[in-house]
Amino acid sequence: MEPTQFLEAQFEPDLVAQIKANSSPKTFKANDVIMDIGLPVQFMPIILKGAIKILQEDDEGEELLLYFLEKGETCAMTLQCCLGNAKSQIRAIAEVDTDVLMVPVKFMDEWAAKYSSWRKFVFESYHERFVEMMQAIDSIAFQNLDDRLSNYLLEKRKLHENDIVQITHQEIAYDLHSSRVVVSRLLKKLENRGDIKLHRNSIDLSNL
DNA sequence: CCATTAAGATACT
């Protein structure tokens, strides 16, 4: 299937042509840093394949996982950067091997004025990310780590399209803002329940 | 072998 097929499904033919003519396809390997905090935002990525992890950094330099972006989605932070300050507030890391269309930000204004489907796309992106961030806040404030870990693992399995996820307890701890020992404890609990199987550097999620 | 590092264990806050 054409990776850009979803463009035709939601944008005017005219706009699809504009997008194709003015954006460059780019490929990232898993764990590549696509955008970093403080860097100028020159492109808006539209994801064709794969997934991107978006995170913030707190005052101590600790990372905070905001959300994952998937196929057909774009980063609302980029949109915001087009309106005012051009520096990125976030770090974006390829979660798996990922293909994106890099759209130069200079087209944002023009397309928003000209194409209603683009305005809709931008608004909906904002809305989706807003909802995701609300959920991220909610889960940190009110959910126990137990549930957050389970949700995190389910998300991983979906994004990687694989029951066996390559990850260390330490990396999970960073993403969930917890410590390695605590994550190990909770993972062991899940294993004893038969939900997962633990290995060095990987976790088998086929029974989760 | 040995060095490195992920993960397990224990004890304390």
Place this chain on the structure above:
DNA sequence: AGTATCTTAATGG
């Protein structure tokens, strides 16, 4: 739930 510390196990030279 989190920190500190020690032990054990896997991995790669």
